[in-house]
Amino acid sequence: MAYVIAVANQKGGCGKTTISMNIAGCLARNGYKVLLVDADPQGSAIQWRNNREDSALPFHVQSFPFPTLHKELPPQILQAGYEIVLIDCPPGAAAKPDGKGDITRSALLFAHAILMPVRPTPLDYQASAIMLPLLQDVSFMRNQQKLAVLLVINGKPPSRTRLGAEARTAAEQIFSTEGIQIRVLDTEICTRQTYAEAPSAGKVVVDYDPKSKASEEIQALTKEVLECLSQMIAAA
Numbered sequence: 001m002a003y004v005i006a007v008a009n010q011k012g013g014c015g016k017t018t019i020s021m022n023i024a025g026c027l028a029r030n031g032y033k034v035l036l037v038d039a040d041p042q043g044s045a046i047q048w049r050n051n052r053e054d055s056a057l058p059f060h061v062q063s064f065p066f067p068t069l070h071k072e073l074p075p076q077i078l079q080a081g082y083e084i085v086l087i088d089c090p091p092g093a094a095a096k097p098d099g100k101g102d103i104t105r106s107a108l109l110f111a112h113a114i115l116m117p118v119r120p121t122p123l124d125y126q127a128s129a130i131m132l133p134l135l136q137d138v139s140f141m142r143n144q145q146k147l148a149v150l151l152v153i154n155g156k157p158p159s160r161t162r163l164g165a166e167a168r169t170a171a172e173q174i175f176s177t178e179g180i181q182i183r184v185l186d187t188e189i190c191t192r193q194t195y196a197e198a199p200s201a202g203k204v205v206v207d208y209d210p211k212s213k214a215s216e217e218i219q220a221l222t223k224e225v226l227e228c229l230s231q232m233i234a235a236a
């Protein structure tokens with residue numbers, strides 16, 4: 001059985017593609033059979049891969065920017081024998097008020113966990129809160145199957161020490177709502193040149209600069225996400 005992680009936040013530019021591609025790369029380098037689904041019509045993940053003629057990525061990238069992900073992907077994933085699937089979701093809220101036909105909603109309907117990158121400013125927390133109605137709707141649709149939301153702080157200034165407890169609590173409070181388990185991950189991702197440069201080389205940071213701080217952060221984040229997944233599985 002494959003574990004599916006939707007990397008989602010309707011707020012644009014918070015780091016969905018950066019985080020999903022780099023975690024996928026780190027998992028693959030640790031021996032997992034990984035698929036990254038580019039569910040964004042902008043096709044950023046596909047573009048990243050195509051920045052080199054021969055893909056330098058240690059995992060597959062598949063374009064599927066449609067709201068039928070939850071119906072069409074599970075049989076494909078099973079057949080291909082993937083162990084972990086990451087879905088790079090698009091920005092933007094649903095076009096229709098009922099959310100039907102929304103790509104992110106479709107991903108959330110069958111994901112085991114949602115990894116939500118958020119930039120560490122009050123305005124970004126508030127903007128990310130546009131996800132709440134969608135999360136509530138999806139939680140209701142999933143009935144007994146709980147929705148785990150993992151928040152990852154992305155874009156912290158490197159000069160600052162760990163984000164204060166206050167800022168983390170503020171993030172938790174905005175998102176915690178009935179029926180939704182929310183966890184702000186301990187690993188924080190800083191703003192680093194390596195994250196911005198690696199895509200132009202068609203690489204993920206663990207390959208582009210294995211000894212970099214960015215590579216260390218991604219390894220720590222990947223480890224923490226795996227731990228959260230195994231805790232969820234044990235509790236289920």
Ligand SMILES: Nc1ncnc2c1ncn2[C@@H]1O[C@H](COP(=O)(O)OP(=O)(O)OP(=O)(O)O)[C@@H](O)[C@H]1O
Pocket residue numbers: 011012013014015016017018019040044089090091154155189190191192193195196197
């Ligand atoms: N930690 C970081 N350090 C430096 N640059 C970053 C970092 N995270 C993201 N970026 C840069 O910020 C920009 C937006 O990031 P990214 O494309 O990952 O966001 P996104 O949420 O996928 O955007 P969209 O909503 O458009 O899909 C990119 O140019 C990326 O290289």
Ligand SMILES: [Mg+2]
Pocket residue numbers: 016017018040044088089090
């Ligand atoms: Mg993106």
